[in-house]
Amino acid sequence: KYISSQAKLVLFEILKLDGEEHLKHMICFLNFVFFGDTSRMPDEFQMLINLMGLTCYSALPQFYRQVVGNGGVKAILAFVRWWLDNDVHVQKLSLTSHLQNTSKEATCCRNDIEDWEGEESHLLLAVWSLAEMINHHMTDGLDIFTGQAVYGKEQFIKDIQDIFISTRSSGLTAYCSHLLSFFGCYGFPSKLGKKIMLALGDEDQCDMSFILRNGQSVNVHQVVLLARCPSLLPPEDLSDKGKTAESNGSSGRQATDKCQRTKKEVVLSAQVDEQALLKLLDYIYSGHLQAEGDLVRKLKMLAKRCNMHPLLQLLCNKRPMWASSMISFDLSHALGPAGHDLSDIVLEAKSTEDTRWTCSYCSFSMPHVHAHRVILSASCEYLRALFQSGMQESHSLTLKVPITWEALRKLVTWIYSHITPEPVSGCLWDNMDVEKKITELQPYIELCWLSEFWFLDDFENECLRVITSFLDSPELSVKVIQLAADFSQWILVNIAVKRIAPSYHTMRRSGTLDILDEGLVEMIRVASVRLCQE
Template identity: 25%
Template sequence: MEFTRLYLPIEWEERWRREKERKKKVIEEGGEGIEQDNRELRRIVAFNDSRMGLKSWMENKQGPEFRMSGTNQEVTREHIRKELIVDERSVDDVHTYHSTTYPKEVLQALKEFQDSSLLTDLTLITEYGESFQVHSVVLAAVSSFIQETLRERSGEGSDNDTNLGVHMWSVALASEVDHIGLQAIVEFAYTGVVLSLNKDTMGQIKTAAQVLGVSRVMDLCNELERSKESRSTKQHEEKMSALEQMKITLQSIEQLWVERVACDVVLDVDGAIFCVHRVILAAGSDYFRGMFTCGMKESHQTCIALPFLLASELEVLIACAYSGALSLSWDSVFEITCMALQLQFQPSLSLGLDFMIKEIEANSCLDVASFAEAYGMSELLEEANDYVLKNFWEVSTTAKFQDLPAEKLLDFLHSDGLCVPSELAVFRAVISWIEADPEERLNHAGLLMAGVRFPLMTFREFREVRAVNLRMECFGNKEVELYGSALKEFGFSLPKTQDQCRVRRPKDALILVGGDQLNPDVGQRIPSRELWFANSLRSGPGLVKEIEWRRLGEIPDEPKFRHAVATLKGKLYVTGGCYFYAKNDMMKSAYSYDPEHESWKRLADMQEVRSNFSVVVHEEHIYAIGGDTDINTNVDSVEMYNMDTDSWSFARPLDQALSGYAATVLNEEIFISGGFNCKYVCLVSMFLYHPERGTTYLADMNHDRSQHCMEALRGRLYVAGGVCNLKKFYTDQPACEVYDPVTDSWTNFASLPVPHVGAASAVLEEKIYILGGYCQDDYSESGLVHRFEPSTQRWESVGKLPGAVTDIRACLLRLPQHYRQ
């Protein structure tokens, strides 16, 4: 049985052929005329339909949890270039993604092989004839004795390549090693634990560990002895987890591969040679598992030719099989993901798809959509199309947009979820698409213009429509009449209806919690227990924007304002705050809300009452930082909430008392800006807080402020609103500024249209929302919501709040679908 060469759809083959010819011509001409964006990459790969279709294969696979580890600047340019000429910007934009659970998954696969005696090459024999069939590379990763023996065997010839191939060998162990001890060592090598370790077996296991040189099992035995002597479980709790042990084992296996120790097969890709362990490839790839375990001729070969692959991409996938990490950029991700599909490297495939979703941008989203559509990946296609809709104006300015088929563009235009500054932006996008190739595209103009909702334009915007239409009539000999039909739709449309609005429903819901407001009839303030969520964002005529608010429920506690909220693992957490304005009205209670079950849970109280403070999520713990504990007293203490034990414990305090500050997390670090000090003076400070290391001061803000908002967006921190000091009084702080952590510097950006003191804030679909608050100068409350659009650097009004308007809190929460219908 031999493997069948796999192919992509014919149109992708044709695209690749044309791209190849273009690049060849560019190289022959000395590199002149390279487009700014040339990421039409090779895709001459597909899934192995002789074994199982891609769709069924992906449905049967359970993807592990992944997280991004950050930018990897050490990846060389040669690794990314891959015979293609790429633009300099994307070469440096490399991220390393890795699976936190990959060591467990690959060792579980190896354990299954060992249980079935698949690809085992080493027999361990005790004095009494008991034996274990194992993989030498796995045992060598934990045993210094086996590793030294393996290195000697690998170095027996003058050239390591002469020793390639599966060589069965055995080791007769010293009489001190019995079956129980040896079984424990093998168990540890494949699972990272020794379940049989107890006071009765410790002597046998420790002896085997000493003879085989398994230092980590020795450490486990020593920990058990210390625990027994002290009659304490503390040492047991602090010992290394099984996953951490398996991570070390996999790193040792990777080092053996780097040093070409015990590699048993060579992969030849058009002269590029890769020496590998076939058992590791089989554990990470269904393709190689079939090749090496199903009786194919390649299972007996020491050198296997793979002429249909590209060496640079296979090298990346092999490295991922040993590490669970993948360095990716937009100039490599499609090629690598395609090869992962062909060779059925599930971990690499999942990392590639994870990269596409998390790193998607205006220049790449249409490529992602094409890739997802070609391979029938519905979830990825949905993500890519949704990105286009919510960033349509930015996407419409890219070169890729000009290559959209008319049918696909029309689908976007007809979508209610299209998010644009105004309907004029939609019209301009259509015109730019037509003008990219007017001779061919003018025929589509009438159909595309039907997707532009002219009744949503103002008279001033419509003047531009008329001017553009007259200009288009001059193209060639073709008569294109748009103005008449547009005027009819614009002038004789009915009053605004829902059908004429753009109605977008973000996947995450913007949640409002608590707050208070002034009752104008009786002049009293009314604290709130209510929760609201933004179900949809609506764009009407001109610049008219609205938010559709829906009531979510009530907090099962006293009304709350100046409290704090956070979301963690799909749940909402509400802590502290005030329920009225007297000295003893501050709270330390905490609650969680589970939207899946529509239920609240009372949690353990905080150690201290707190108001005018924030909570942040850091490394899956919630931290309550500083705040007021009395009307005129703020504190420096910090508490950490542990979900597993439902308890609060004190962490390292701030270096000064602080309240009314803003806090957020960026790149897994806690940033805190401004606030009131112990004398209730507004600060200009910005610092990092770490629960163990404490405070690290950064560059000061350009303006002092308290009771303001700070949000992380695109790697920077945006600060807006609040109050500042004016001699002995407070006044509104209109200035807004943004912090760049790379340069440790601040830059001003557009000021807020109106004051927002004690407002809530959140980032929804890469736009910053400032909600409610009041004006310090006259204490008026507007309840307005303003949204900052980074691409235009402008604030726009998007409606009003449904209830309480000051000292409210906001966050994002994914709600079940029935809430949104």
């Protein structure tokens, strides 16, 4: 805080001389969007510099009125609208190539360092600047959307939420959530949260209910509370975390069967505000909530008591910390030992000869995951239909999934977090031979096949993205074609065919294509001919 305050003081002293003229110049650069004059559009680097400058101005209370008075809000809103309409993405290296010193670059990559700004630095600065302006603007009781032709309030909120869901930048997600908090939208929207929210209040799969002071009850799921807000679980559940099966001889089916128990009832204190609790449950199940007025104050108290610090920071409109970790809707904690006692189904992988398996919770010898029907049902329409079908499989405590263990691990990770695990990259990937690389990619090909049957379109697209981004050699593409054809993944086959079409004649003479069926070789030949004719 001291460094920040001193930096603001120095910046203000510098800008006191001709700061307003400089501000007008920066806004003029951005007004090309608002006035529709694309012939005056500055290049990406100029845009970045001016957005950075405008963000600095917006953070200074002394210059806030000048920013608004000179059309800063209009310019930034128009820029956001233009950025989304044109689907702009700028590689950071293209912006800072003049600062790049290749002689000092590391010869080996580091994959554990997250780029907080991401590849959307322009949009991050625009959202950051808007957050600063709106913060000052609302303090004065003004509405920035009054008289705006570019944006209405509802559409703006929707667009910022969409940016949050689609971006991979931690910084942009942090400032999108900060910006939304000024409009009474608190939290971190996600596709998974939208699905899990549908389970709130569901009587079929709930295993606990809160009894409110008016006698009404709210059905909840202990596994969701465990992953999102364990403070709301009864003390006995917290003490049972990680408890193993009672008998070493129990199978995964028997261990899971322990969860077929009577629904618990938790009587809440009369001091707990009912409306605040229901809003908090909205946040727990969906990742975000809407609130205003006195309800926000009550939510602050409840969030503090429940140790929900990210939500509390948003409710207090606190600025995100630079380089802070990304907050996401993630239920993966329930897959650990703490969630085993709440498991009500076992997902069993296809066995392989080299599989050696031990489970710390049960003695079931096949590779498996202790999972939870409520999360599986919410994330996958196929599984929801299966569990509700009334068929024999719907009551079974074990579900056999026809994929290998490595593929099952990735599938379950995505179901519980909507995050797709990726293979190692950089030097580690480059130093692998082709056989090792295809071993890494095989689970994703299996998952593309399974996703078609389970109607997991988003996951299928993610797996396709991973596979295609790692096709770095013709030899690997040949292996992928062979394996993808075995799984009837013709979209992937066609992608790989196009990758090696330029090398067809060389690979044909070298015998690299001999492992493929004649029909697949013919596909590559046809693609090569088309490429020559273009």
